[in-house]
């Protein structure tokens with residue numbers, strides 16, 4: 001598979017400065033959509049993805065090639081201006097930034113109820129609904145899943161999909177460019193925006209040394225922080241040591257931690273007792289997909305005082321929980337992904353690649369080139385095509 005000469009080199013300007021700015025730096029997506037765009041004409045795509053300007057660029061391409069788009073954001077990460085823009089351009093936009101978990105579940109139901117032909121999922125919850133008997137369009141074609149957490153969820157579903165699902169996160173390209181370098185930069189940027197704290201000399205603890213945790217730990221250290229990693233997999237712990245980080249247990253690391261980054265993508269990693277180990281003033285930030293890695297509900301229930309330290313309108317931007325020991329623990333955005341809540345999400349180039357993987361994989365399904373049933377990785381020919389394109393663009 002090769003990328004041929006573009007048929008349509010650029011999107012018309014949307015009028016939204018952030019979306020137009022993103023579109024300027026997404027040449028790989030432009031090339032990919034010019035290759036696969038015609039496959040989407042007349043199809044209805046149901047999407048759950050962070051509703052922010054880079055996602056808007058993908059949706060604009062889909063609309064430009066004659067697709068119908070129904071989209072909802074992930075929990076707490078919807079940018080209201082982007083939602084307005086896409087609605088004005090003809091997408092069916094469901095839900096908003098302040099939705100709670102129940103409202104988010106209703107939004108996902110509403111996407112599926114509109115019976116799309118293709119699903120682009122981020123978290124596996126749309127796909128789960130389809131495997132549990134949600135009514136599908138007559139010609140339902142298949143789905144893609146974006147992230148680590150969603151890939152794990154989809155592979156663990158009781159009823160395995162009887163349609164093709166391509167897990168974008170399996171692509172070694174995505175793990176390198178987005179999870180490691182993109183998330184590394186943008187999480188640190190979100191932490192800096194939310195706290196205005198200085199990184200040199202900061203004692204940072206990163207829990208989980210997968211591609212995302214590695215990116216965060218390496219970026220923090222490059223900017224002068226003193227980084228300790230907590231990692232249960234001995235191979236990844238070794239990788240952290242070889243990368244120059246301290247590796248310690250929860251009991252050793254937390255009492256020294258000034259900032260904690262949750263990057264495991266697993267629920268219940270830090271219990272209330274673990275959180276009590278933190279020193280006064282420690283700050284907790286989320287990296288992983290769900291805000292459930294630390295027992296913040298337990299912290300809140302056991303706090304003698306809860307103080308909202310936020311200056312913005314985001315109610316949960318900075319909450320200090322005072323414990324009976326007198327220590328205060330500060331939680332950023334309820335541990336939702338801080339690169340989306342306090343920064344502009346992943347860097348544009350990282351999402352240029354990630355959304356190109358999405359467009360090419362969905363295009364392959366639409367064209368009948370992903371002739372399988374069940375959950376598989378991104379086809380190797382797509383990885384090769386996009387790696388070649390990205391090297392041409394970036395070198």
Ligand SMILES: NC(=O)c1ccc[n+]([C@@H]2O[C@H](COP(=O)([O-])OP(=O)(O)OC[C@H]3O[C@@H](n4cnc5c(N)ncnc54)[C@H](O)[C@@H]3O)[C@@H](O)[C@H]2O)c1
Nearest residue numbers: 147148149208209210211212231232233264265288289337
């Ligand atoms: N914020 C973003 O923009 C963004 C982007 C991509 C992925 N993500 C999410 O970030 C999370 C991490 O992604 P990844 O690709 O690095 O995942 P991964 O599964 O490859 O890595 C997670 C690491 O955490 C370790 N771990 C799990 N439980 C642990 C525990 N109790 N103690 C110590 N270590 C533990 C695992 O051994 C693993 O090495 C996922 O939830 C993913 O969906 C976020």
